[in-house]
Every structure is written in structure tokens, then in C-alpha cells.
Amino acid sequence: MTAKPQIEIAAPGNWESKPVFLLVYLLLGLAFGIALTRSEVLSWFRIQEMFRIQSFHMYGIIGSAIATAALLIALIRKAGLKSASGETVSIPKKELGSGVRYGLGGTIFGLGWALMGACP
């Protein structure tokens, strides 16, 4: 693979080397795992239903998740909030380049998504 390392993640100090803060991520992950299970988005059956466009369930979840995240990102930016680690919140933009890797990589991912019925 010749693709350059993409999304270089901003490196916030050593905040996360403190175990107590790693606990925050563990608990958030725990809640997210419960949400994924209860919403059934990791079910092969739900993914098939989505790609056959026979239910609003998955579209409703993805759409309302994006809307919620977009609204709160905008509010965080507007208020200029800092993270608990002390930085101004910012999301690094992805490099577009030719865009081929997004389209091609995305299509390859989509083929696997429908076969396996799950996504990381």
C-alpha cells in the first residue's frame, strides 16, 4: 500500500498516560458498546435490511447520529471550548488529494460490510 499515513491525529500532551483518564475512555467505550448492541447496528440482518432499503432503522440511526454530532461540534467550536486535557477542540481536516482512495477504499469496505455484516 502506497497511501500516505492519513488522518494524523493531533498529539495532546501526556494527559492520557494517567490511568485515571484512561478509565474515562474505557467507560465511554463501554457505553458505546452497549449502544451498538442495543441499536442492533452490528447485526448482519440489519445491514441486509439497510442495503435492501427495506427499513428506515439504519438510516434513521446514522442520520440522527450525524445531526447530533454536527450540532454539538458547531456549539463546541462557537463556544471555543477546551478539552479536559486543556487544548482547544479541533478536528484535523482529511487531505482530499485525488479522492480516489476514498472512493475505492470506501467501495472495497462496502463490499466487505455487506458480506460480513459488521464494521469496525
Added chain:
Amino acid sequence: MSTWLTAPWPWYIAGPIIGLFVPALLLAGNRVFGISSNLRHLCSAFAPGKLEYFRYDWRRSGLWNLVFLSGVLIGGFIASHWGTPHDIAISRETRVALINLGIHDFSGVAPREIFSWHALLTLRGFASVVLGGFLVGFGTAYAGGCTSGHAISGLANFELPSLIAVLGFFAGGLAATYFILPHLL
């Protein structure tokens, strides 16, 4: 145990809750929500080899995410063992279409006819798990994200690369559903 913890959530509850994880991670440590970069972090941690792609400080940029992922796995395990197992309430049309493709076991989150140790030795089981897994892993690394990183984080931040990737997700998914699965199942 209250029922909302054991019953499936409707989309209008599940969606906003999933969306909350983006601002939560930003406010915790200025971290961008996305699960699939963990695949890279794991490679970097355990088998970096000589590839430049895997040579970076994964502890600094990815430890938080590996911890988050561990939480997801634990949370998923706990949640899937709560309450009584039930069929996923998919639409009747989908059920009929899948029955016509030869799926009969609708208990659990995925059909046991395809996803079991026994089925792994059949073509459809092998293709779904091993080929599907390879495509998901390769695709997400090449595209630089998956449903969480591109569809949710990326689109919520109005990024064109993510829109292209998400259109790709659906193009690939539709192609597999209509052109590959009918021959495979």
C-alpha cells in the same frame, strides 16, 4: 433491570446517543471518534515490521482508542448477555428475501448458517467471514476510516473525503447485496 437496558432501542434514541460520542471524545481529550484506526494501532504495537505506515508512537496517538475499543468489546459482551435472546425485528420484506436466498435461522444477530465454526468450512461461510473481513480491513485502511470515522465523525464535520468514502460504502454494499450474495448464499 429496567427494560430500556435489555430491549432494542428505536432509531431516534440510538442515533442521538451514538452521535454524542463524537463531542464526548473531543471534550475528553480532543480526540476524533473513529474505531478502525485501532487496526493500525494494533499492527503498530505488535508487528510494525519495516513499514513506515506502522512506525509512529501508537501509545501517544492510539492508546486512548485501544482503551475505548476494549470498552466497546466489554460493553457489547455485557449487553448481548442481558435479557432474553430474541430475533432481530427486521422488516417482513427483508425476511422473505433472505428466506428466498436460503437463510432460515433468524435467531441471534447474524445467521448461524453462515457465521459459525462449522460454516467456516463452507464457501459461503468462508467468503463471508474471511473475504469479508479482508475487504473491510483493507478498505478501511485505504479509505482512512470506516462507518464511525467517515460516516459519523467526517460527515458531522462536513468533510468531502468522508462523503466520497460513504458513497463508496454504499456502492460496495449494494453491489455485494445484489450481485455477490445471491450467488454465494
